[in-house]
Structure formats: structure tokens, C-alpha cells
Amino acid sequence: MSTPLTGQRIADAGLDGWAFLLHYGSGGLETRIRTENFQAGLAIVTAIGSAAAELNHHASLDLRPSRVDVRLSSRDAGGVTELDVRLARRVTELATASGCTLDANVSRIELGLDTPSYGKIASFWTAVLGTEHVVGDDSWGDVGDPNHALPMIYFQRGSGERRWHPDLWVDPAQVQPRIDAALAAGGTLVSDQDAPAWWVLADPDGNAVRLCTWQPGETPLCDSQYRPNA
Structure with a gap:
């Protein structure tokens, strides 16, 4: 089982555009990706799904017409692990390449x-x-x-x-x-x-x-x- 990271360790990772929030007894990395329309958001969701699969991981995604909310957490560890940090960096790369912005005000x-x-x-x-x-x-x-x-x-x-x-x-x-x-x-x-x-x-x-x-x-x-x- 992976070991959950402390809040300070997550902060030290320097994940711009991401917030570490506690919820339902565990922590999660969260961001809001601003998109131009639903089609752009759907493309981002598909790309994130592929990136998560490559890491043998998962992501909680909420697709709306002008945004995609992303939450990353390792269920087996009960919090955020290094794997979540790796996936967060990949999500940032995908969003940036698509011309989208990440909003940590969640x-x-x-x-x-x-x-x-x-x-x-x-x-x-x-x-x-x-x-x-x-x-x-x-x-x-x-x-x-x-x-x-x-x-x-x-x-x-x-x-x-x-x-x-x-x-x-x-x-x-x-x-x-x-x-x-x-x-x-x-x-x-x-x-x-x-x-x-x-x-x-x-x-x-x-x-x-x-x-x-x-x-x-x-x-x-x-x-x-x-x-x-x-």
C-alpha cells in the first residue's frame, strides 16, 4: 500500500493551480480546468483518462460546459500519494497544451x-x-x-x-x-x-x-x- 503524503510534502511539490483539500476523511488534490466549451472539456477528460490509465491510476472528473473539476486521491492509501502528484503534473501539462487554465480556487x-x-x-x-x-x-x-x-x-x-x-x-x-x-x-x-x-x-x-x-x-x-x- 502506498503511503499518504503530509500536507507540507504536498505543498513542497509546488503544484501550481492545485489545492489540497480534506474531505470524507481523506485528502485530495483538486483543480478546476477552465474550458471554452463542452467539446474542449470532453477532450480534456479523455486525455486525463488516458494519462491515468498509463499510470495504472484513476481520477475523479466532473465535466461541465465551461469547466472540468479534477480530484486526485489514492483510495488504498486514504489520501494523496506520489502517484497522485505525478498524475497532477501530467494533467497540468495536458491542460496547458490545450490552452486551458487551472484554477486552485476550489x-x-x-x-x-x-x-x-x-x-x-x-x-x-x-x-x-x-x-x-x-x-x-x-x-x-x-x-x-x-x-x-x-x-x-x-x-x-x-x-x-x-x-x-x-x-x-x-x-x-x-x-x-x-x-x-x-x-x-x-x-x-x-x-x-x-x-x-x-x-x-x-x-x-x-x-x-x-x-x-x-x-x-x-x-x-x-x-x-x-x-x-x-
């Missing part, structure tokens, strides 16, 4: 629910969303879509307060621009005491969101190491 959202009743409600959310209870213990758990089409919901036992809060995973370079835009839109910075792992922001009504990154990420990542605590 993000992933998860929905957190603080609740003292995790054991009672997880099965309800699994049923109503048509998802599965993927991981958990006595204090927290996840409900995830095996097709990765819906945001993951994770539950944490709180002190009695019940509240929803989205966690938005972004590239570290996007944190300050997002904070600046949020403040300009009337929001407030509630806390940065856990930076650079996450920052808490709130809208004018006090509804909170966490901006999360892979940092500090000095060790290989797994769910128990990076899950933010309420």
Missing part, C-alpha cells in the same frame, strides 16, 4: 451538527439522505454519500446546545481573501485561535462557518487528526 463543504443525541439521530439522517453511516464512535460520527455527490454530515456531542455549522475546506492561500470578502459583506471574525487549522466567521445574524485548511499538517492525515472540535 472548495469542499461539510455540515457539522453539535448534538448530545448523536446515537439517536444518525440513523435518521442516513435514511432521509439515502447515505450511509461511514465512521464514528461514542462521541462523534459521519454520515456520508458513497457517491460523494452530497456534503458529508458529521456529528459531535456537545454540552447540550444543538447547532448546525458548515465547515468549508479551502486552500490556505484562499483563507485571507475569503475572510476579507466576508468582513466586507458584514460578517465578523469570531475566532482565529485555532489558525492555521481553521477560522470561525459569523454572518450579521450570528450564524457561524469555519474556514478549514490542511495546515499545520505535519503528519499524514486521517479523520481523527484533523476533525475540528466544536
